[in-house]
Amino acid sequence: MEIKKWIKSLDDTEALAKVITENLFPGFILGLTGDLGSGKTTFTKYLAKHMGIQDNLNSPTFTILKIYNNSLDLYHMDVYRLENIGYDYELDDYIYGNGVSVIEWYEYIDSMLPEDKLEINIKVLGEFKRQLVIKGKGRYEQIVKDIDNRYGN
Amino acid sequence: MYVLGVETSCDETSVSVTLDGKVVLSNVVLSQIDIHKEYGGVVPEIASREHIKGITVVFDQAIKDANLEYEDIDLIAVTEGPGLIGSLLIGVNAAKVVSLNYNIPIIGVHHISGHIYASHIENDMQFPLIALVVSGGHTELILMKEHFSFEKLGETQDDAVGEAYDKVARVLGLPYPGGPVVDKLARSGKAEYHFPRPMIDSKDFNFSFSGLKSHVINLNHNMKQRNEEINIENFCASFQDAVTDVLVQKTIEAKNQYNVKQILVAGGVAANSGLRKKMKESITDIPVYFPNMKYCTDNAAMISIAGYHKYQKTKKVDDLMLNGSSRLNLVEEN
Numbered sequence: 001m002e003i004k005k006w007i008k009s010l011d012d013t014e015a016l017a018k019v020i021t022e023n024l025f026p027g028f029i030l031g032l033t034g035d036l037g038s039g040k041t042t043f044t045k046y047l048a049k050h051m052g053i054q055d056n057l058n059s060p061t062f063t064i065l066k067i068y069n070n071s072l073d074l075y076h077m078d079v080y081r082l083e084n085i086g087y088d089y090e091l092d093d094y095i096y097g098n099g100v101s102v103i104e105w106y107e108y109i110d111s112m113l114p115e116d117k118l119e120i121n122i123k124v125l126g127e128f129k130r131q132l133v134i135k136g137k138g139r140y141e142q143i144v145k146d147i148d149n150r151y152g153n
Numbered sequence: 154m155y156v157l158g159v160e161t162s163c164d165e166t167s168v169s170v171t172l173d174g175k176v177v178l179s180n181v182v183l184s185q186i187d188i189h190k191e192y193g194g195v196v197p198e199i200a201s202r203e204h205i206k207g208i209t210v211v212f213d214q215a216i217k218d219a220n221l222e223y224e225d226i227d228l229i230a231v232t233e234g235p236g237l238i239g240s241l242l243i244g245v246n247a248a249k250v251v252s253l254n255y256n257i258p259i260i261g262v263h264h265i266s267g268h269i270y271a272s273h274i275e276n277d278m279q280f281p282l283i284a285l286v287v288s289g290g291h292t293e294l295i296l297m298k299e300h301f302s303f304e305k306l307g308e309t310q311d312d313a314v315g316e317a318y319d320k321v322a323r324v325l326g327l328p329y330p331g332g333p334v335v336d337k338l339a340r341s342g343k344a345e346y347h348f349p350r351p352m353i354d355s356k357d358f359n360f361s362f363s364g365l366k367s368h369v370i371n372l373n374h375n376m377k378q379r380n381e382e383i384n385i386e387n388f389c390a391s392f393q394d395a396v397t398d399v400l401v402q403k404t405i406e407a408k409n410q411y412n413v414k415q416i417l418v419a420g421g422v423a424a425n426s427g428l429r430k431k432m433k434e435s436i437t438d439i440p441v442y443f444p445n446m447k448y449c450t451d452n453a454a455m456i457s458i459a460g461y462h463k464y465q466k467t468k469k470v471d472d473l474m475l476n477g478s479s480r481l482n483l484v485e486e487n
Contacts, residue, residue: 036320037367041311055480059312059363061320062290063163063237064197067479081194088198090239 001144005151007130013039016132017046019150020118023143024051024072026098029113031106034122039130040104043120044076047102060104065091073099080105087112116140156464157215157226157251158457161244162236162264164188164195166207169453170219170226174461177274179218180447180454183207186330193329194319201239208247215453223255228470230460233261234481235290241477249473258470262460263483264451265291266303268419270462271444271455279414283407285400287428288420289315289330292400294358294407295483301459301466303483306407307358314396315422317362321369321392325385335389336425342386344394346372353399358407365395393427401431408436416441424449 007013020030030047032040041059048057053068060066061078068074075094082088087109095101095113106113116138123131136144155178158169169180185203189195216223231248234241245261252259269284283306284295292309312320315332322331327338349368351361369392376383404416416436422428423443432441448455464470 035370036324037363037370041363045311055482056308056310058309059316061316062288062313063235063479065238065479067238081192081196084192085196088196090197090201090237 001141002133002135003144003148005132005134005147007039007128007132009128010042013043014046014049016147016151017043018050019147020143021047021050023146024100026072026100027096028100029095029117030100030102031113031117031119032102032104032122033107033120034130035124038122038124040122043122044102044104048074048076051100064088065094067094067099073097075099075101077101078104079109083108118143154227154461155219155221155225156228156230156457156461157257158262158267158453158455158460159212159229159231159244159248160264160267160451160453160456161204161208161240161247162232162234163240163451164200164203165451166204166211166244167451167453168208168211168215169457170215170221171454171457171461174458174465175273177454178221179215180452181211181215181218182452183211190329193323195237197237197239200237201243204240204243208243212247212251223251223257226255226257228460228464229257229259230262230457230463231259231475232264232267232456233475234264234478236264236477236479238477238479241479245475245477249475253473259473259475260460260464260470261475262456262463263481264456265293265295265419265483266301266459266463267455269295269297269303269417270459271419271448271452272417272442273458273462274448274454275445276415276440276442278417281411281413282415282417283404283411283413284417284419285404286419287314287400287422287425289313289319289332289422291420292360292362293483294403296407296411296413301462305484307360307403309360309362311361311363312366314360314362314400315420317366317396318422320366324370324373325388332422332425335393336427338386338389339393339427340390342384342388342390344391345384345387346391348372348391348395350395350398350402353402358403360399360403362396365392393425397425397428397431400428401435404432405435408439414439418443421450
């Protein structure tokens with residue numbers, strides 16, 4: 001299932017992150033993609049906030065993976081540097097683990113990701129305005145429906 | 154006290170021996186930079202494999218260079234985090250093997266405490282002091298009131314400053330690592346483009362470089378669309394000017410508020426010539442120390458020195474349950 005949504009402010013970003021947080025489960029995989037500065041890390045910040053993580057979440061670009069221990073762990077990854085490689089077996093333990101994996105530039109390691117996942121493609125339309133294409137397969141289809149029903153823009 | 158330091162948090166395999174938290178007897182650094190260059194950054198799995206290939210040789214060389222035997226070592230200090238998890242584990246496990254084999258106590262060290270203690274190699278610390286930690290993964294202002302006591306005054310809310318350099322370089326089509334390249338171009342340019350100074354008036358010690366990054370990307374994009382020629386030197390100079398303005402301004406505010414005796418600048422971005430110049434020009438009432446270039450980038454000497462001071466402060470060591478951690482809070486090290 002695939003839907004289109006729009007974001008016009010940080011409040012919208014937070015509202016969407018909140019709906020997704022309420023659908024999380026152990027082993028959840030969220031792929032985020034969109035140009036530099038499109039707001040992938042900002043979105044993840046709100047997701048972490050609503051998951052109850054109190055530590056400041058900042059960019060994982062340098063270490064590729066940052067682990068936030070929580071009632072449901074958050075594995076925040078930025079795999080941009082794996083563009084020409086396509087996989088990194090070190091990440092397997094986390095992607096197939098019991099936390100929530102948020103993977104920025106996930107398409108670069110698509111071959112090592114399960115088919116069932118939530119995907120959000122962010123397109124920059126203006127300073128704060130973004131168009132989102134949200135896709136989900138398998139058990140994530142229901143989540144896309146829930147986002148469609150509960151996130152209004 | 155002879156301390157063996159081990160550092161493998163990113164793409165440098167390094168082992169060092171220091172004496173009494175001050176004198177560097179050996180500092181062997183095996184850099185992987187040429188291997189990662191073609192990927193535009195450090196690739197975790199490749200880094201781990203390279204660490205495995207090099208680590209035993211680097212250990213033995215560090216002992217040999219120091220004219221010592223393993224039996225002479227009193228303490229092993231190893232970076233436990235933050236960093237690439239797989240890479241950290243190789244250093245930690247190699248250190249544990251030596252610890253177990255020669256019955257030498259082991260202590261885990263925070264990577265950033267190492268960068269801060271790099272300054273202590275050449276200039277004695279005087280407290281209280283402010284450390285500005287700037288690297289590819291960190292942007293933090295730390296207050297130290299005594300040895301091995303860290304109070305985080307503020308940090309980046311999004312991108313680290315070194316990361317902002319890398320991303321701007323990427324947008325401009327410049328090679329990785331972006332920091333040194335942008336710095337070099339900036340030196341022959343004029344800061345003619347206007348870039349924002351994010352959070353410069355925020356009244357706290359936090360930083361944000363994500364908005365500046367977006368501004369740079371948008372300007373570059375818009376100019377290209379209008380077929381305007383971008384003066385790349387001036388573009389880099391303007392970016393560097395904005396970044397260093399914020400870093401220097403916040404450091405001055407921290408200096409005034411806490412009435413410190415020294416400023417230390419630590420981490421890879423401490424090698425940036427624009428930051429060095431502006432910091433030295435703007436702060437003249439107390440000393441501003443930058444580590445020697447060879448101790449700015451990752452190395453085990455700084456870990457060894459930091460490990461010595463951590464042990465002196467806490468008088469505690471770790472056991473063989475010591476593990477690597479991708480994120481680690483410096484303040485909890487106290």
